[in-house]
Amino acid sequence: MPKESISYIDTNFFSPLITDYLAENERVAEFYNRFPKLDNFEKQIEEKKNSYNGKGFRKTLVNALFEQYKDTKLSEETKKNIEALEQENTFTVTTGHQLNLFTGPMYFLYKIITAINLAAELKKKYPANNFVPVYWMATEDHDFEEISFFNLHGKKFHWNPGKSKFLGGAVGEMPTESLQDVYDLFSAEVGNSANARRLKELFEAAYLQHKNLAEATRYLANELFAAYGVVIIDGNNADLKRHFSPYMKEELLEQVSYSETLPLAQKLEEEGYSAQVNPREINLFYMAEGLRERILEKDGRFFVHDTQLSWSREEMLELLEQHPERFSPNVIMRPLYEEVVLPNLCYIGGGGELAYWFELKKYFEKVNISFPVLLLRNSVLIQTEKQDQKRQKLNISLKELFLKPHELINRKVRQISNIDIDFSPQKEHLVKQFQEMYEIAEKTDKSFLGAVKAQEVKQLKGLENLEKRLLKAQKRKLQDEVSRIAMLKEDLFPNKGLQERHHNFSEFYLEYGEDLIPALIQNLRPLELKFDILTL
Incomplete structure (x- = not known):
């Protein structure tokens, strides 16, 4: 393999x-x-x-x-x-x-x-x-x-x-x-x-x-x-759970997980990441038949969210000792x-x-x-071997395979076209020309700077539109290649996501069995x- x-x-x-x-x-x-x-x-x-x-x-x-x-x-x-x-x-x-x-x-x-x-x-x-x-x-x-x-x-x-x-x-x-x-x-x-x-x-x-x-x-x-x-x-x-009950008791009485995890969740956010979960004051559920709901504490009493259940501090600790299986840790x-x-x-x-x-x-x-x-x-x-052969025939590298569909298609259309669809050199030339015009405006009348800028934006936009129209025309001309690329992407990335997050193992077991x-x-x-x- x-x-x-x-x-x-x-x-x-x-x-x-x-x-x-x-x-x-x-x-x-x-x-x-x-x-x-x-x-x-x-x-x-x-x-x-x-x-x-x-x-x-x-x-x-x-x-x-x-x-x-x-x-x-x-x-x-x-x-x-x-x-x-x-x-x-x-x-x-x-x-x-x-x-x-x-x-x-x-x-x-x-x-x-x-x-x-x-x-x-x-x-x-x-x-x-x-x-x-x-x-x-x-x-x-x-x-x-x-x-x-x-x-x-x-x-x-x-x-x-x-x-x-x-x-x-x-x-x-x-x-x-x-x-x-x-x-x-x-x-x-x-x-x-x-x-x-x-x-x-x-x-x-x-x-x-x-x-x-x-x-x-x-x-x-x-x-x-x-x-x-x-x-x-x-x-x-x-x-x-009986073995774990000392930690659940500590959670009920001192709310340790909240005080210790909240600062790290905040630090992750400060570092530019996203905190995956936000801790609650008490990170335990109460469980019974057909019920798993959050435990809350207010004024020395414990409650189960969205129910009439409540206990004093002493009653709650006795319940934990007698029935630890009724307490369920959250994430x-x-x-x-x-x-x-x-x-x-x-x-x-x-x-x-x-x-x-x-x-x-x-x-x-x-x-x-x-x-x-x-x-x-x-x-x-x-x-499959057939899919890998298609990928190689389309000259798609493994790294390119993971591009978004439109990015991959645009890249491949540019590569296989017999004309240059990349107007980057023209854009660079245009920017240089306008740089000279900025210098002239600075030396004569600075009020023209805005007009020069507007004209530069307009002409760059015009080049971008021409590039998009040419790319679109080439996609129509190369429709067969575009369709094959799109089909391969959809086969390997269902719903534009990772295969492993969509397909069930039976999809592959049918083919490869034991x-x-x-x-x-x-x-x-x-x-x-x-x-x-x-x-x-």
């Missing part, structure tokens, strides 16, 4: 904050702990070993994981990794993702593959330790619309829950009983090839044979990645929850995720929890920090 790579900044799809981070720009240095280089993990291992409160808890973590896997077929690799978590020389590398229907966009796979490959690289470098790839299921999110569909062959397969309408609680508890219609449409779309039959088996077994979205997602992710020892964890667990506190629960070295996420982690470093320092290495997940564009994931694992390198173009 041929692989070529370009820098993330050359894709034009990543924010200045992420590209500056990857370039190790000093402006970003205060927002993270260690840069993702293999040698830097030696100190990260030592730091996590000293800060992880794992004595006694590692056994609880292992028991909780086995309990979560009780109805899921365990591979020997995953079983071995879960058991290894009891040992003090075992560490995790973690990625997290929402419970998107049938994995959602393709980058779901890239996240987990990044974790698999990083764990393998760390084992080679530090063989005295064990490294476990972890997928943290975001079962407590409550944005159902965001996860309720996937795209295949340009069509959107959307889950309409009907009588099982989502009421606003944790999405992991969403019943899957209403997914038969999606399965029927999906089955008709994919056909009956061997790869299609396997996809239909996966969908049916995951969503029609499991009662809720959390169980379905665990089954599907396990089927795809169990052979590589991936451990899937659901944070919606009373034992895990600000969930990273801390992950790092308290897991012996984790590295968090793997997309650009948006890393952006909110950059707001958290001081918070972690305040509560004495090791801040993980932050690694941008692998990003990939998959093209070879797809091994091929990705073989070719992606997490610490290269490059955008990969793979030809399958």
Whole structure:
């Protein structure tokens, strides 16, 4: 499988904050702990070993994981990794993702593959330790619309829950009983090839044979990645939250996350970046059946937003002690929850995720929890050999491929035209001529300066209009080439966005089947920090 790579900044799809981070720009240095280089993990291992409160808890973590896997077929690799978590020389590398229907966009796979490959690289470098790839299921999110569909062959397969309408609680508890219609449409779309039959088996077994979205997602992710020892964890667990409850208590009483993250969010803005999230005074939700709402505090009492629920300070602390599972960390506190629960070295996420982690470093320092290495997940564009041949025939470089459609078309039309459509020399000549006229006006009557300027603007505008008209005429003349360029761009960048944010993995599985994931694992390198173009 041929692989070529370009820098993330050359894709034009990543924010200045992420590209500056990857370039190790000093402006970003205060927002993270260690840069993702293999040698830097030696100190990260030592730091996590000293800060992880794992004595006694590692056994609880292992028991909780086995309990979560009780109805899921365990591979020997995953079983071995879960058991290894009891040992003090075992560490995790973690990625997290929402419970998107049938994995959602393709980058779901890239996240987990990044974790698999990083764990393998760390084992080679530090063989005295064990490294476990972890997928943290975001079962407590409550944005159902965001996860309720996937795209295949340009069509959107959307889950309409009907009588099982989502009421606003944790999405992991969403019943899957209403997914038969999606399965029927999906089955008709994919056909009956061997790869299609396997996809239909996966969908049916995951969503029609499991009662809720959390169980379905665990089954599907396990089927795809169990052979590589991936451990899937659901944070919606009373034992895990009980271990985290001291930090939730501190949050309720002292609102530590707000005071520690707000200054860093403001500093990001001052540096010219955009803060990804704004912290609230209390960054916890209250959860019950069909409910996940913000906890508020006023005049010594705690309230649940948009409900009649309220408690005194003493009642709230007693509730936390008795039922920690009713408290749910939001986007600000969930990273801390992950790092308290897991012996984790590295968090793997997309650009948006890393952006909110950059707001958290001081918070972690305040509560004495090791801040993980932050690694941008692998990003990939998959093209067929035929598409690559088209690209080369059109003389489009990989870097040019990532230009906006109109920019790419204009550039190529200029290159292949038998006339020069670039009027830059004429514009430069015109500017020089008018410079002489400015000098004459300065020496005679300065009141003419405005008239000279107006004439210069008019004539430059005229040249620009002539250039645009000529370019438009050449586009008509070269319509065949223009159409082929536009079609290639649309095929590789659906809706003018990255393929990995649109296509579902089934789009590629239909073609490559069981070879797809091994091929990705073989070719992606997490610490290269490059955008990969793979030809399958």
